[in-house]
Amino acid sequence: MSDLRIRHASPADLHPVLAFWKEAAEGTSVSDDPDGVAALIDRDPEALLLAERDGELVGTVIAGFDGWRCHLYRLAVHPDHRRQGISGALLQAAEERFAALGGRRLDAMVLERNELAHHAWRGAGYAPQEQWRRWVKPLPR
Template identity: 50%
Template sequence: MIELRPAVISDVPALIGLWEVAAENDSRPADSQAKVEALIARDPDACTIAVTPEGRVVGSLISGWDGWRAHLYRLAVHPDIRRRGLARRLLAHAEDRLVALGASRVDAMVLEDNELGQSLWKSLGYEPQEDWRRWVRPVG
């Protein structure tokens, strides 16, 4: 059985490795071990990982809560084990966490060209919000 648990610092190299093979990485800032470690230090429950009995990290989802809004990032499942319900488990876990923190609505950022991601989020009951546009500016 695949276990869901919060990521810890020692998981970070495997987590970044998972994102390299399982996540859509276009248009994203480069991942760094230091930034992921900072996330874990700031909010130890924000990054949920899925781990096989052998200790292999095969899934992830970051559930961010700023006290006002709830955001989901980095839903990734290793290609070798897709279509087994792991993304649904990760999402249910994250939604439970965010609701317990006070969230009444959750959003997920998905790249327009990520067709696999688009179809997954749609199958999970999420809908695009056409009247919003994300504005981005790199800082630092």
């Protein structure tokens, strides 16, 4: 893993990240567009973490903190680079960020149908919270 580099995304990463998510992430979100990613980077420049190997984007995670709870979104690893410790390295970087910010509890958004992701999250020490069900409503644009 010594050739793996974790860094914060910059505005120049908008389009590469969106293209990466189309290939590597399960499903899409209403904010998966240049404006959504730009707003994230503008609001919290350290939230979107990128994993690169030899200059190639191989993984992402959004590590957001609202001052009360830590939230993980868009953990994705390119299919050709899975099972090489990339998601673990991204989660470690996210957890270090949260600890530095004073976070005490975190949650991760994981699609119910994404069984592969469930296995990865359990392997990283996370447990599903069956008593909670998310309710969502997109905001009008």
